[in-house]
Amino acid sequence: MASATPVLKDELDIVIPTIRNLDFLEMWRPFFQPYHLIIVQDGDPSKTIKVPQGFDYELYNRNDINRILGPKASCISFKDSACRCFGYMVSKKKYIYTIDDDCFVAKDPSGKEINALEQHIKNLLSPSTPFFFNTLYDPYREGTDFVRGYPFSLREGVPTAVSHGLWLNIPDYDAPTQLVKPLERNTRYVDAVMTVPKGTLFPMCGMNLGFNRELIGPAMYFGLMGDGQPIGRYDDMWAGWCMKVICDHLGLGVKTGLPYIWHSKASNPFVNLKKEYKGIYWQEELIPFFQSVTIPKDCTTVQKCYLELAKQVKAKLGKVDDYFNKLADAMVTWIEAWDELNPSSAASAEVPNGPKK
């Protein structure tokens, strides 16, 4: 299996949000060069972003986003890496891999450079097991299986929608933890991939993330962050919570663990604190909300689920802060824009095995 992993060269786009020249791609060249890149340029659109020679890419700056989406461009964040989700929308591929431009190739304990993308593809092409926990982790990996006591009826698993990868070196901490532990580095290589169980929420980080765009794309909206918004650094979290409750409803799987990338530099904790502080306390209301959300049975597509979620966000979180009314509207706009750019997905998009409750 290891050497036979399909590369999905023509079925996967790599989405990179950035404000600088993409020198980091040099290190990724052996792994990324066969793929098409979608670069979402954040900030000043008059700036020129240099992309190393030999990469096949399309680049969108704010002017492009405004031109393509018109008034619906309001749902795409500005001056925040949340803008990356525009790339998900314009892609025409089945799979997306998204990575931050301060992430480099990590090494496994044997010193071998890790092909992160290959591991994400493995994760996405093998099923997930959200209904029962396997103590030897991903049962579909080489050298392992389901353990004694794992129900046989659940061993086929369900399709995997999301593969969440991790980070060596700088861990993905919030500002308070960064301030308290400025020197902490993640040096522990945990050789595991596992399914996040049904009914369990997790903090999804957008730094090193793969997903099946056909299965879950419309739920991967990174919200309203950055310029003109009261929060930042909750874009991927928001997407993760929305995505997870929809995957749980539709019977899709979410994996976390391998692959690792090397996260090179910590962002400024003082700046982060400013971006995060409302998120930190709003979150105490958001988590119970997402933990108790139920999506009606007749929501059989990701789009229908997402619009239902937007409705509930407005009804239940609007009173936490008016920001959530704006966010709920933006969620609707996002789906409208998605369907405009992806007319076939709007029409079909019934998930093969339908909702499972």
Add this chain to the structure above:
Amino acid sequence: MASATPVLKDELDIVIPTIRNLDFLEMWRPFFQPYHLIIVQDGDPSKTIKVPQGFDYELYNRNDINRILGPKASCISFKDSACRCFGYMVSKKKYIYTIDDDCFVAKDPSGKEINALEQHIKNLLSPSTPFFFNTLYDPYREGTDFVRGYPFSLREGVPTAVSHGLWLNIPDYDAPTQLVKPLERNTRYVDAVMTVPKGTLFPMCGMNLGFNRELIGPAMYFGLMGDGQPIGRYDDMWAGWCMKVICDHLGLGVKTGLPYIWHSKASNPFVNLKKEYKGIYWQEELIPFFQSVTIPKDCTTVQKCYLELAKQVKAKLGKVDDYFNKLADAMVTWIEAWDELNPSSAASAEVPNGPKK
């Protein structure tokens, strides 16, 4: 922390079910010798079990069990390692570690011998996080923490009731998987401990298991297996499912992962198939039962929860097979016997933070 882990010498018993001389203890001597052992001799009580010199132990054979429990001895399995739970009942300590006699000391990737007991103690003394998944695994381990997006209100965690350790070499497979993959060995050392999330069931293996007897002891009943019973090899599974729904109800945590032991020899898959085959299909009814069990709010002790569970087993699983009526009665007998041998635990035993739903 690593070197400062309390050894709990006077607060922990090691419970070993066996039918043979305990030569395997030689290898564990550096780690186990400070502790008291409770040996539960299975099978022919006239046989003498040799215990290597220098270990402090008490040994119970079937005659002892019958004498101590009288007619209630019927709840303790015979000719099955399920008999180990008698050791949990007669212990007077706060913590139990139980291990099989074909389990040896494993080595970590650096070649160092693993003190499994020390890692279980670390797991049991640090909190669990059942309400939200941390992508960097146990946030209380050295060198790691809660990641960005983890709600601050949940970072104190909950008391840990169970620490489930894993196995290198022979994996804990059921008979069909053993038959299909006779040569598969577990060589992957996954350097992680994690909480099994609330609402998620897992297959608990009794080979290498630590728990807090004060918090969860009465739920660790290994059921009716072996001699005179229609199944075997589901003793630990049964205990794990009962224990998990009670921990979820009472707001207690269950961890799995490190430490590894070296599991030396696979049991005979043909014999196992005979023991397991009813379990394999009953399990398809058991899992939905345990997934949907709800325990009433007024069940505030492990004993009350367990008796409630026994009632529901009889009501809902009795129709699957008459065996479950017998098992439900044995569950009640087990609690009566437990309370008889542990009168103080019967009286008190309110869990500090009470039920959490």
